[in-house]
Amino acid sequence: MSNYREIANQGLWKNNPGLVQLLGLCPLLAVTATITNALGLGIATLLVLMGSNILVSLVRDYVPKEIRIPVFVMIIAALVTCVQLLINAYAYNLYISLGIFLPLIVTNCVIIGRAEAFASRNSLAHSAFDGLMMGLGFTAVLVVLGASRELLGQGTLFDGADLLLGDWASSLTIHVWQVDTPFLLAMLPPGAFIAMGLLIALKNVIDSKIKARQPKTESVAVTRARITKVS
Amino acid sequence: MSLNDNPMIKNGLLLSLFALACTGLVALVNSMTHDTIAIQQQKQLTETLTQVIPTSLHDNALFEQCILVHSPELLGSQNALPAYLAYKNQQPVAIAIEAIAPDGYSGEIKLIIGIDNEGKVLGVRTLSHQETPGLGDKIELRKSDWVTHFSGLLFSHNADEWKVKKDGGQFDQFTGATITPRAYVNAIFKALSFVEQNRQALYQSHVKCEGNHE
Numbered sequence: 001m002s003n004y005r006e007i008a009n010q011g012l013w014k015n016n017p018g019l020v021q022l023l024g025l026c027p028l029l030a031v032t033a034t035i036t037n038a039l040g041l042g043i044a045t046l047l048v049l050m051g052s053n054i055l056v057s058l059v060r061d062y063v064p065k066e067i068r069i070p071v072f073v074m075i076i077a078a079l080v081t082c083v084q085l086l087i088n089a090y091a092y093n094l095y096i097s098l099g100i101f102l103p104l105i106v107t108n109c110v111i112i113g114r115a116e117a118f119a120s121r122n123s124l125a126h127s128a129f130d131g132l133m134m135g136l137g138f139t140a141v142l143v144v145l146g147a148s149r150e151l152l153g154q155g156t157l158f159d160g161a162d163l164l165l166g167d168w169a170s171s172l173t174i175h176v177w178q179v180d181t182p183f184l185l186a187m188l189p190p191g192a193f194i195a196m197g198l199l200i201a202l203k204n205v206i207d208s209k210i211k212a213r214q215p216k217t218e219s220v221a222v223t224r225a226r227i228t229k230v231s
Numbered sequence: 232m233s234l235n236d237n238p239m240i241k242n243g244l245l246l247s248l249f250a251l252a253c254t255g256l257v258a259l260v261n262s263m264t265h266d267t268i269a270i271q272q273q274k275q276l277t278e279t280l281t282q283v284i285p286t287s288l289h290d291n292a293l294f295e296q297c298i299l300v301h302s303p304e305l306l307g308s309q310n311a312l313p314a315y316l317a318y319k320n321q322q323p324v325a326i327a328i329e330a331i332a333p334d335g336y337s338g339e340i341k342l343i344i345g346i347d348n349e350g351k352v353l354g355v356r357t358l359s360h361q362e363t364p365g366l367g368d369k370i371e372l373r374k375s376d377w378v379t380h381f382s383g384l385l386f387s388h389n390a391d392e393w394k395v396k397k398d399g400g401q402f403d404q405f406t407g408a409t410i411t412p413r414a415y416v417n418a419i420f421k422a423l424s425f426v427e428q429n430r431q432a433l434y435q436s437h438v439k440c441e442g443n444h445e
Binding site: 066 | 249254256268272274391
């Protein structure tokens, strides 16, 4: 079972798609102006990622390696279209507010990256779990970015949560403080870049703290399945 | 040489098999969600329409009385835009017309305006825009009640009144954003003039919308 722990650790922290692999930056930066949007896109990406990992893992023995990339692309494109249709049908307002970034999940390198680097050579259960963990890792980064930008920008949290979760959720909105003129930088893409940079820096600080605390014996086993050149 | 020996043919067949399966999946989900999506769009449309033409004024389903209107000069779009007719006891009482403000701060602003037979504005709502968050986006009802100030105003041919205060008109601009409200007020004025000039023609129009319009 330590295998699953390693996969979880990779997805959520060590090889986090947002903070370490820096994949899928475009939606990451573009839609994280509020927690609601961030969470919506995160969940949609997670669904696609899990689905594509499962399907790719299922067909991995039948697909010759010459045509694996077009097959993966087809699987991913089909899944994204399905997720898009489902969100359009059952969360219409979210569909409107995510706009073009929903179909653009197709171009999110995390998905083809995991299909190629993990799902095409691992068992169904492992691949599904990897998709879940990578998706959660990505969603977590989106939500943290969304929360900080929303808080700084308009002084609220969960504004418009009812778009994602239904009418009951409109009471979730927390007005932390009142802003007369919103802090524009936080709400525009440049603010997202800066926040993202700070977040990566924070992760590195935490990593080096952990490293400094541990005795040197463990530093030999580096088992990173890190991909830097996908897409 | 059998089929299986040629990798080109084998891979080609496999690829088309996958293409078929993927298309099948999308087709399946599409047919499952098609009706729900149509209902959602209609619901959304009805919701917006009731905000620009109060339900007490009419007794027909607005989205069923949809016509297409074309006027690049006054409605701001090269394409035909939908307009919705409100009837009470078979008599036309008001029209909700979509218009585009082409000169927003960042691109087009799409809005819808409800106008009654006397040229009174019943309501104005923004349908879509890309204005700066926190500044220009006060044209959304969610962010500010600015758009509600148009309700109840009467059309007048005096274009000078339909301007933001900075230009000598009667409408507030927002702090830090003049271009957005200027474009917005201008688009409303033009749409009102259009309806004023063409009211009868609009009520008798036979150019029906086909399918759904956003």
